[in-house]
Amino acid sequence: MVQIRAAGVNPIDWKLYSGAFHRVADQNKDSAGVGTDNLPALGLECAGVVTEVGPQADGVQVGDEVIVYPVTAAYAEYVTAPVTSLIPKPATLDWPEAGGLMLTGTTATHALHAAGVGTGDTVLIHGGSGGVGLMAVQLATAQGATVIATATEANHELLRDLGATPVMYGPGLLDRVRAAAPNGVTAALDLVGSDEALDTSLELVADRNRIASITGSERRAAAGIKVLGNGPGQDVGTEVRHAARADLAERAGSGELKVIVDATYSLDDAAKAHEAGIAGHGPGKLVLLP
Template sequence: MTTTVLAAGYGGSEVLTITTERLPEPGPGQVRVKVRAIGVNPVDHKTYSGAMSADPARLPIRLGSEASGVVDAVGDGVTAVTVGDEVIAYRASGAYTTDLLVPESALTPKPATLGWPEAAGLMLTGATAWHALVASGAHEGDTVLVHGGAGGVGQMVLQLARLWGISVVATAGPANQNLLRELGATPITYGEGLLDRARSAAPGGYAAALDLIGTDEAIDTSLALVAADRVVSIAAFGRARDGITLIGGGPGSDPGTELRNTARAELAALAGAGKLTVTVDRSYPLAQAGAAHDYLRSGHARGKVILLP
């Protein structure tokens, strides 16, 4: 038997339920993974909040897209992995479960040096950060402004930028200024006077701006500093009229599927070599997925929130 978290309706975390199902068997090209850890992401809540869709025909909704675990069974035609392999599953629909069925193509070998929670929290934020930096057009020697540097994606952006020789000025609240410094960025606080602080922090100007939080303050500040097509956002979908570059899963955005898939092996290699760190803020039992969502939505998470089956 396998245990799975489902959204039985639309609303807040109270609609999440735990169900027990028969152990799934892999079909051709599929792999069954015994899950060790699951990454929690804002899109997981948005999926059942009603903000994206409230179509009753979609219920119940399976949640999650990234996990780590051990290959437990393989279907016909699978050649890249065998039973016992430690793997990372990304773009893994329905990852909030103890036994996950995924296509072979969704798996990346897990580095032996990477813990289960860190592996489960690597790919979505890492691939998003990779995509954002590439979409910005920034190169070695450039300076970029990052809004929301202390979050999961922000921390990945800062680390990748440092590896790629890109300087970063990043915003965060007062409590996270030291964290930004540790990740190699010049920290500034958001709020009144942000534009002046951003200008002072980079007298030579910015090549691009990355918005990871979706606020009007972030977009307005960015547009005052760089051309609209050099503003990349993963969240400000309501500002498409301004000509900014939208990436991810929102309306009118570039999903960057091929680029993100290509990045997976490099992200795993960097993390395995200790050059890329996944900060795990909190872990919750799978049965407490609702509490994990409530914490993530509070805006206080400093890194990844993880579920443990």
């Protein structure tokens, strides 16, 4: 059992009840249009202090500070999880950063791996200022890639500080990326899900195996790019994501990898965190502090 000190908020949390993943019948919606049947227990990542251990929980002790991922139902004060989901929390990492590191960090690692990004690449990252995007920008830069990242103007300075060349998304994106990458783009990550992100990537990247999307759509499946996630035919990336956790914790603990926390909320204000997340334009993570 872990007493939760911080739980990360992610877009999947509202997608799970909004009908984004499955149609919700009108009679099963409340006055705000939110599905009321089979509501999921929210919260897919957190960090906290171990308060109880089971008989087979080798290597874990009461009082250990841990990051818990994967986990479910982490919008809570306490959560149970298998030992395999516990990663030691670096003492140098604050609770909000620890609680918001893993879902985006492992997803970014998987996307960069799937697109084969490394030294000498120029990678276009759509959604560079989002939770996953900020991780991908930093990890790609650390791997020796040149990064072009799309974001709204207000988030450009942060992206520059992290080593990326920011470009505004919207009409004219293709020309702006071409100007920012005169030698061409060798790989792309679609962390947004828009037609623009897909079309720009297909236009600029010659090898479709080097375009990875973490948002599914029929067009993405038909385009023959790498589609990552839990949907039918998608690459779940369990091994890559699982293996990345210790390295992500170490990098975040050393300060090499920054977890940008946009705002924190009490557990009672989880709905406000969702409203802020849906409104967008952070940059970075929203985190609940029980």
